[in-house]
Amino acid sequence: MFEEDARFQKMLDVEAALTWARSQVGDIPPEAAEEIERHSSIDSVSIKRIHEIEKVVDHETVALVQALAEVSGKSGAYVHLGATSADILDTAFALQMKEGMSIIAGRLEGLEQVLLDLTKRYRDTLMIGRTHGQHALPMTLGLKFAVWLREVSRYIERLSECRQRVLVGKMSGAIGTMAGFGRNARRIQTLVMERLGLRAAEVTSQIVQRDRYAELVCLFAMLASSLDKFATEIRNLQRPEIDELAEPFEVGKQVGSSTMPQKKNPWRSENVSSLAKIERSLVIPALENIVTWHERDLSQSASERFIIPEAFILLDHMLSSMTRILSGLLVNVSRMNENLMKFKDPMMSESIMMALVSKGMPRLEALRLLQQLVFESQNTGKSLSVILGGNPTIGKYLTQEELSAALDPKLYLGMSTGLVDDAVEKTLAERRARGLQP
Secondary structure, rough: OOOOHHHHHHHHHHHHHHHHHHHHOOOOOOHHHHHHHHHOOOOOOOHHHHHHHHHHHHHHHHHHHHHHHHHHHHHHOOOOOOOOOOHHHHHHHHHHHHHHHHHHHHHHHHHHHHHHHHHHOOOOEEEEEEEEEEEEEEEEEEHHHHHHHHHHHHHHHHHHHHHHHHHHOOOOHHHOHHHHHHHHHHHOOOOOOOOHHOOOOOOOOOOOHHHHHHHHHHHHHHHHHHHHHHHHHHHOOOOOOOOOEOOOOOOOOOOOOOOOOOOOOOOHHHHHHHHHHHHOOHHHHHOOOHHHOOOOOOOOHHHHHHHHHHHHHHHHHHOOOOOOOHHHHOOOHHHHHHHHHHHHHOOOOOHHHHHHHHHHOOHHHHHHHHHHHHHHHHHOOHHHHHHHHHHHHHHHHHHHHHHHHHHHHHHHOOOOOOOHHHHHHHHHHHHHHHHOOO
């Protein structure tokens, strides 16, 4: 959609819609509009001819208009009547972005479906939750995926909401006064946008204001950062010393290293993280493009011809990669359980603290006591459960049965399953509202 021929075709589509609209209000003969529309195709208006004219006039839009007029015969006199270049360029740009946003929306819904499946499948799978890279509390893998799921669902919502602000065109002429379109100006703009499936910008200068485009690029950068977050988590959990999640790897076909046979590198996740850096870098020029001199200048034109297509192309690739990674994600449940049980006792110290508090021990006193006992366990190499069982203060508040219960990870998952179920149900409801099957 961002290739040169596609861009020129979108510009020709706008020119055709303009002549049709002017014929509808009686400004030009209907047969002239039909003739122009019949030739508003790159099959009739060759890219080679546009380039030939541009070398002479040094103006791309004028070159396209002249090339269209040449193949339209006498009707060519009505091409571009009343319009300025920005009317054509900005409206054609909106058509390109409309197509691109539909592709991105489809990719997001595909990723959402994959995460929905993972969330349901691993709803009850126990694992260690980590904060600051340290073991924190027990959780379920389903809860981790539910967090990602709802994050992706929010991006679907954000993308839908910003469409009405981003996908706008204009037919307001030089400076934005609509003077060149005469008394039917408002009607002409409405007809053009209805024919093209766009909203009309409510008011413009000579250009569509670039806060609209900046919003989209910022949104894409946010989405890229979330994909980067998912990728980084997979990369971390694929470390051999953790070995809980891993990218798909085709044994017998795929090669991890040119020299180290044992390697199974998370290169797809690393690729996502790498491209996210570029996606985020596009935010600054997009924000800079909001600024313009008076009613228009060209200081944003060259840069956005790079950053807008690049933002779409990069994100499309990242979404495809992440969907592929998660669709074939390798989950090592036995290693999750092994890691969980290996470090279970110190990880359950909050559970024990809450049990002590429920029996009347002041919270701060319980916190300090358990911290002391955990560090004693770490320094001496003795099992924390043994140290806890032999501590008279602990014994004063908790029976051995109560202590054992407090040390059981399965009994300290809080509202995990309910939160996962709620996330799944909310997502399913939203997908049904979008016309998707559960």
